[in-house]
Amino acid sequence: MTQLPIPQHFQPARVGEIWRVPYQERSIAAKSWAQQHQLQPTSRGQSNVQLLLIDVQNTFCLPDFELFVGGGSGRGAIDDNVRLCKFIYRNLGKIDQIIVTMDTHHLHQIFHPSFWIDELDEHPLPAVTIEPADVRSGKWRVNPNFDSEDPEQLQAYASHYVQQLSDGGRYPLTIWPYHAILGGIGHALVPAVEEAIFFHGIARASQASFEIKGDRTLTENYSAVAPEVFTNQAGEIIAGKNDSLIKRLLAADKLIIAGQAQSHCVAWTVNDLLTEIQAIDPQLARKVYLLVDCTSPVVIPGVVDYTAQADAAYQRFADAEMNIVKSTDDRLFL
Template sequence: MKTSQAHLFIIDPQNDFCDLPGAALPVAGAQADLERLARFIRTAGPALARISLTLDTHQPLDIAHPGCWQQADGSPVAPFTQIHAADLAEGRYRPVAPLSPEHARAYLEALEAGGRYTHMIWPVHCVAGSWGQQIHAPLAAALADWQQQTGHTPFEVIKGTHPWTEHYSAIQAEVPDPAAPETLPNTALLARFAGSGPILVAGEASSHCVKASIEHLAAHLGAEARRLVLLTDCMSPVAGFEAAAADLIHHMQSLGAQALSAQAALALLAED
């Protein structure tokens, strides 16, 4: 594996996921994760041949935000409520226009059939153009310096703009819509992983967007999933979902991928 062709893949390193004042969906440890990642980039420098990063990007009206749902009595649905297809069928929750009952039912059934996630109502987060949608400042500065140093530009992927499907994964939406190209497999992003050396993975949250992205990427890579290196101290899970993050590590290791600290990854890059 040519470590001189290392590719850093950063998933959703945004203010709204950092444990910072004003963050909409803070993940405990995320600020320290991204500061550690910024130091890693500054130290690794040109050893990183490519950097790709994703930005979760929503409008306030979104299938996973409270404004699209009501309880049976018309009262609001609180963030961190899980909604099953059975809840809809039994009238415990109902969609609010413009989310139609037909789409809501089909979506929940398809999501559950996929076996990856139960539909979660999240706080309104990463709204397009907001402070919360922006890259955490220390990491943004490190990326700008890497660009100046190497002459390369990080490849940015905007995900989550389609309001009627959850888009945890950078590769594709949880329930793709053939009529919405932004929900289908991102072939431009997938092409960037061809022919690279180790694919170093960091970002937030390890229980959701990192997990979904890396599971999809590993499936695409097949036997080449062994090139994945999860920077375990540059990602953290949403509280209450620690087991999902642990499952990700174990599953990737079973495919031959590595789980390393940022410091150990620097040693890996120094092998060439």
């Protein structure tokens, strides 16, 4: 099947804006589009091509929100999503299901400012990193005013947590701005991408699947399939792998991955997925396709730039025989 044209309703200039998707109007158009282009319901097909979209939410993808992923160009996530929407529309007949992860947070979580205080009872500013020595020395300690937790036990856990990150070769604990708060506008999908997902669902009679990640108070969850830390200081499990999602992803005939941010949630998701693949059959990596032009690294000008880490991660994935491609690459659907 050749690539389809882009529907007239798609407006690239509005990808970086907030607006309401006109569901009923789009549903009528998508049904007509399916008839015009002879698109069949996914249930009638023989393939299982899955598109995994990681955290394409307002909080990461729009410039006025908390953690806009600007990448090196300053427009990263906006341009990524223009290409992503075009990719979905052009390949409506080839993508069987879309799986969407939703970074989902609450006010008081270990990576938000309110969780920590210094000797002056001030909270850390966003972009501060907290290392094991910072907790041991008392430079940063857990806010003792959490009603539901024992302060001493929580402090012991905090020390354990940052040490686990260090020992495991993970990123150090970073204090992020309050973001992706459940129920807030930042938590929602970017409207242009939501519209493309909805259009695909009607045109192919395929229900998109949504996966919540990151809602555990005491651990980060960059990866869609596993938390940063699994156990507390007593060895008790605080969070586990998303085994059902892993199973679905590995069952795909072809798994295409895009989203934000390349250096964090995308990289750690792919890294954890690769660990699962290598434990089962390393050749499964060949069916994974990473849309390198539909993702960008975290870059905060003058503060931090994770481009090198993102590039290094993608080189590891390529070395493992995953496919690093652009959204317009002919190799995607050979």
